[in-house]
Amino acid sequence: MSRLIKVSAIITVILCCGFISRGANAAVDANAFSQLLGKIKTYDFGQSRADLTAISDMIRQASTTPEIKGIEKQLDDFLKSDATFAARQFVCRELSIVGTEASVPALASMLTDEKNADSARYAMERIPGEAVDKALREALPKTEGNAKIGIINTLGVRGDKKAVGLLTGLVADPNQTFAVAAVAALGRIDDAGATEALAKAKDKTMGALRASVLDAYLRCADRLAAKGQKNAALPIYKQLYATTEPMPIRVTAVRGMIMTSGDKTGDTVVEALKSKDKPIQTAAIATLKDVAKTDVVKAAAEQLPNLGAAQQAQLLAAMADCADRVAMPAVLAAAKSTDESVRVAAMTTIGTMGDASTVDLLVQTAAAAKGAEQKAAQDSLYRLRGADVDQAIIKKLADAEPKAKVELIRSCDQRNIAAAVPALESAVKDADGQVRIESIKALRAIAGPQDLADLINLQLAASGADRSEIEKTVVAVARKIPADKNPAEKVLAALTAAKDLDAKGSLMSVLGKIGDPAALPVLREAIADKDDKIKDAGVRALSDWPTAAPAADLLKVAKESGNEVHKTLALRGYVRLTGLESDRPAEETIKMYQEAMSLAANAADKKMVLSGLGNTKGLGALQMAGGYLEDSELKQEAEAAVMKIAETTIRNNPQETKELLQKVVAQTTSDSVKEQAQKLLKPGK
Helix, strand or coil: CCHHHHHHHHHHHHHHHCCCCCCCCCCCCHHHHHHHHHHHHHCCCCCCCHHHHHHHHHHHHHCCCCHHHHHHHHHHHHHCCCCCHHHHHHHHHHHHHHCCHHHHHHHHCCCCCCCCHHHHHHHHCCCCCHHHHHHHHHHHHHCCHHHHHHHHHHHHHHCCHHHHHHHHHHCCCCCHHHHHHHHHHHHHCCCHHHHHHHHHHHCCCCHHHHHHHHHHHHHHHHHHHHCCCHHHHHHHHHHHCCCCCCHHHHHHHHHHHHHHCHHHHHHHHHHHHCCCCHHHHHHHHHHHHHHCCHHHHHHHHHCHHHCCHHHHHHHHHHHHHHCCHHHHHHHHHHCCCCCHHHHHHHHHHHHHHCCHHHHHHHHHHHHHCCHHHHHHHHHHHHHCCCHHHHHHHHHHHCCCCHHHHHHHHHHHHHHCCHHHHHHHHHHCCCCCHHHHHHHHHHHHHHCCHHHHHHHHHHHHHCCHHHHHHHHHHHHHHHCCCCHHHCCCHHHHHHHHHCCCHHHHHHHHHHHHHHCCHHHHHHHHHHCCCCCHHHHHHHHHHHHCCCCCCCHHHHHHHHHHCCCHHHHHHHHHHHHHHHCCCCCCCHHHHHHHHHHHHHHCCCHHHHHHHHHHHCCCCCHHHHHHHHCCCCCCCCHHHHHHHHHHHHHHHCCCCHHHHHHHHHHHHHHCCCHHHHHHHHHHHCCCC
């Protein structure tokens, strides 16, 4: 629509409507409304809807005022005019919102008109009152085709009980389309007569029509059940459960039977579970949670061994949802099934229904089984409820076989059993290597600052891989201490008392990872120590520091040490610390990388510097990386760094960035790098 037409439409609305106010109760000028109605008589689909919108606005404005009666009459009269189909359809939609029984005659006159019948029904379906129902009933015998089907549907939607006789007659109509529509409508009407008509039709119809009858009859039963009339619904469900009926109907019916059987619910469930038809069994199992009284669950559980594997697994899951321990004997028996899927389902169910008495079964299964069964046992062990479960797990730790002990230790971790710390500390000394490692990992999660001294003692007593794992645990637990509470205090005390060089090195490694500033003086002394082992440990510890605080110390070692290993370790540590997030200016960071590059004695170290440089933003970093594009040994790393930095400089330094990108494109042998560079070089980047 052009702007001129839009403006014209707005002016028309303002002038014709005569709005005084946009408030909900503002008066509407009847003459202006009449004029607008006259204008839309020739309206057709695809034309401007400005006038239609204006009319809708006026109707909404008048909807709570006395003027609405006059508006409604004008709309009724409009339907009797020679207006277009599109215009009439619009008016019918408006009457569906504001129409009353006063509009029934005008709308009813359209019901026998095949073209306009749907529009009239659309309005009438939403207008309350007996007059509407009467008009629809009177029009029904006078119509054919889609108009007739539409009226049948509307009578059903409105639940017109007085239409039951008419609709019942149509069930036998030679036109099966009318019959099917009548059956569906009867199924919607809450009336004993409609239900009786469908009951009779069930035995007199065939094919698609009978399928519609059965569906509608089920709807009647469902409605009775929803209203609490279970005694009336149950006989219908039983009729529809007959083996002569289609399986989809029987499946729905058996659910209805279970829900309406009252004191006989358990018997009904058992009957369904004994059925030879698996869909019936499945439907009964799916309904179990909705009727989960203890006697019903017990009755269902007793049938578990008689079902196929798939249904057993389903029933076990349903019993888990019911969470009634009356089913536990059946669940425990299923855990010994020869079918893996049943055992897996049983293990899963134990996690919901089990207690301390089932800990041993879950542990032994987790230790011996594999795959899904092992995971189900493990998950259930982690989910078992009750403080007595934790105590049972701790108690079994001391004497369990290695594989079982590993599972118990993992459960301590997953269940966060703080009381298990002493038992886990004992397990760290176990003869089995996996038991030791799992214990150390569990302590990492559940030990607290109060346990730190004991953990340090374990660290000092351990060796090899065990010591490395315990170091991680000591660091993790120390980090649970607030930074202002000296997290490294106990480690420093142990270091002072330690005599063994390996023990000292291990403790210094921990100090480097904790990052407590109180440890820096000690580590600085270490890198100046005469003993190479102590120096080595000090350099490594400072290299692991979580901030750049000891960067200058490492740089000094890299520059001045006479030990090539220490120089290399210090340089690599320096580069790592340089790359840590900090608030230093980018220019300073670039200078640090330049200094590191000047100290790098081989290509490997230079590549490491370029890798760190790639994470630095700014033109200086880009230019530094670009300076190594022609170095055959460093070319790939330089290209990678340039591409990474270029993404941050392309906007603020487009010229310099593009020059280096073009250089990359010209000489790179990597298709992916070339493609990335060309993408950045595209206009608009």
